[in-house]
Each structure stands twice: as structure tokens, then as C-alpha cells.
Amino acid sequence: MALEHAILVSLLEQPGSGYELARRFNRSIGYFWTATHQQIYRVLKRMENDHWIEARHVAQEAAPGKKVYSVAEPGRAALSAWLAEPVELEGVRHDLAVKIRGAAFDDPAALIDEVERHREAHADRLARYLAGEQRDFPDPATLDTGQELQHAVLRGGIAYERMTLGWLDDVLATLYRLKDGRRQQERRGGHGPGRT
Amino acid sequence: MALEHAILVSLLEQPGSGYELARRFNRSIGYFWTATHQQIYRVLKRMENDHWIEARHVAQEAAPGKKVYSVAEPGRAALSAWLAEPVELEGVRHDLAVKIRGAAFDDPAALIDEVERHREAHADRLARYLAGEQRDFPDPATLDTGQELQHAVLRGGIAYERMTLGWLDDVLATLYRLKDGRRQQERRGGHGPGRT
């Protein structure tokens, strides 16, 4: 699995507690990886046991104390080893695509709201990514290696959201077309696929 | 989970055995969903228990007999119910993106081969999708509802692969740029980020 590697990278970029990591996994790292706090705490425990990371307790005013983790040498070595070995292409999983094909056996027009909802959510994500790009990489000429690579990954997220938006528009156009087509069929006495 | 729904859709499009489903999940359904035969057999068993699907035994020459499943009424109802409720946006998971950010703490140039490998694999997929489009949807004007929707999903796969190819080229350009930059730095007596 690669969650441990994602955590290593995140901790190398910036040491932090489990809670902080969980928030990052809803932000910048979340562009390409998601994880709940449960997963993170569990994996952190295992990684600490294996001496990949080390914890330092930090007291805080007005908040409970936290364990700030940083990467230890064995963790760095593990990351290097993983970087050197090939990873598999990941399979796609898209519930919405299942629904779209499934709509052929129900009412395609009923899917329009759902697709619009996804469209809005992806538009929001795109806006957040673009804002993040403006904020973090205002001048692409002055970046160090780490920032260059982070920017390249962010560009991937942006490209993904743009592509998805375009596709969802395409899907919406198809659904509207089918809806109109069916209405006209009904006027002529035909009937749609319906649900049995 | 949606594997059961993906199976329902696939069986509605065409009844089949677990083995056949497993193959479809490496082909057309595999555009947006993956599953191993183990998962499929296990879920089929549960679905049959819940009367979502029904099995018919089919003997074969020159091959073992098989159980061909079709969707029963409760399965159809379950699919309708699922289609009517909203699904969550799925989180992205991209090992390669983790590696790219991780490369900042190792040698970015060492990632070039790996990225090229992924590029080739995605180019292959794109070619397969395009060939499938030519084969299955040669005349977009004469499609029925089911085919229209299948085509829309396939267009999504095509868009995804094109986008990914473009991004991987972008990443490669970045990696080459960093490699050259570092070499020049070394000539001037500097050094790269290296590993410690």
C-alpha cells in the first residue's frame, strides 16, 4: 500500500501530528490521495513501531497536546526503495459512470440533477485548485525542486477537474437529448425504456 | 458499495457467469470499474442469496459448466433505489502523484523511466478505447438509449486518458528541466537536493 508513503512525503515536506495530516489529506495532499483520521492514526502507530518516524510531544495552550511526527532515517530509506520500484497503474472507479450506464434501465432524465450536483462539486474543486495555484505558485520562474514537483502535481489536479467538467457537460447534453427524444417518441405514441 | 450495482448493470446489459463478468471487468466495464474474480464470486453469492439475481446452469462442451446469472425483480428494484439516491464524489488516488512529490527528497531524474512507462500504458489504453469506439459506435446517429449512454461513458474514458497523457508529458518536461538544471548547478559546483 502507499498510504504510508504518502504520509512519509507529507511529513518530509512538513512534520506534523496525525490530526494535522488528516487535514492535509483534505487539502493539498487530498488532490491525489484521501484518508480518514482513523487510517492515519493506525498507520502512524505502525510506522512509529517500525522506526520510520519519530514523535515529539508538544504541549499547547487552549488545546490538547499533540504528537508531532518527523521522518527518521529508516523511513527515508523505505521511501527511496519505494520510489525505485515500479507502481501499478491504478484502476478507475467511478460510481457516476455505473449510474449513467444503469440509467438505461430506468429513467435517464432522473439522473440530470445528480450529474449537475457532481458538476458543481467539481467546479468548486477546480476553483479551489486554481486559487491554490495563484497563492502558492504566483511566479513559476522562482521555484525550487520541491515546489516545481508540487506544482506539476497540482497541474494534474487542475487538468483532471477541467476534463471532468467537460465530460459532465457532455453527459448532460446526452441526457437532455435523450429526454427530448423520448418526449417526442411519447407524443407519437411510443414509449421509453421505463422501469419494466 | 457499488460493486453489486456495477454487476447489476453489467448483467442487465447481458446475462453472464462470474467468469464472464470478471473478463468484462477487464474490458468495457473496466473503463470505470475494476474487480477481481474473487470479489465478483463472493458478491454474486450474496446477491443470489438476496434474490437480486438468479442462476441458470449451462453445460458446455470442451469446458466446465457455468452458472449464468440474470437480474431478478428485487435486483432491478435495488438498482432503481440506488440510482435515485446521491452518490459521493470519489476521492482520487494516484500513486504516481505521491512518487512525484516524493521525488523531491530523492533523485527526480530517476523517476523519468517510471513516468514514461505509465505514459506508454495510458497511450495503449487510449488506443484500445478509440478502437472500441470505432468498433461499437461507428455511426453515432443510430444509437438507442443504452448505446448512447455507453458511448457517453466511453467518451469519459477517452477524455481521461487524453488528459492523463497530456499531464504525463507535462511531468516529463518538468523532470527533464530539473535534471538539466541540476547538471548545470553541478558544473558550477552546486549540488542537487539528493538524499541527505
Next chain:
DNA sequence: CTTGCCTATGCAACAAGTTGCATAGCAGGA
């Protein structure tokens, strides 16, 4: 004729991911 591959199904063990809950202090609004 043996080795490997394809069809076809399945068990068992394990790894990974999700959901619900618990604790606990502090801050801010109703």
C-alpha cells in the same frame, strides 16, 4: 507426453478502509 494455458468456481487468510463511538478541555454563540 508433459508442460503450460484457458475455462470455471471457490475457500481461507490477510490487508486496507469505513463507521460509530469515547474522551476531554476550551471557545463562542444562543
Next chain:
DNA sequence: TCCTGCTATGCAACTTGTTGCATAGGCAAG
């Protein structure tokens, strides 16, 4: 004052997904 929400960590139970193996007949190549 009480309720909600944020920081912070974690257990327990459950569902999903993966890996390795087993069976078993036929077919084709070496």
C-alpha cells in the same frame, strides 16, 4: 447556561479488497 464545534487521539467492529491456493477437464505446442 447549555449547546455546538474545534483540537486531538484512539478503540472496536465491520465491510471491502487482495493474495495464495485448490480443483478439474480440455486443448495446443514443444
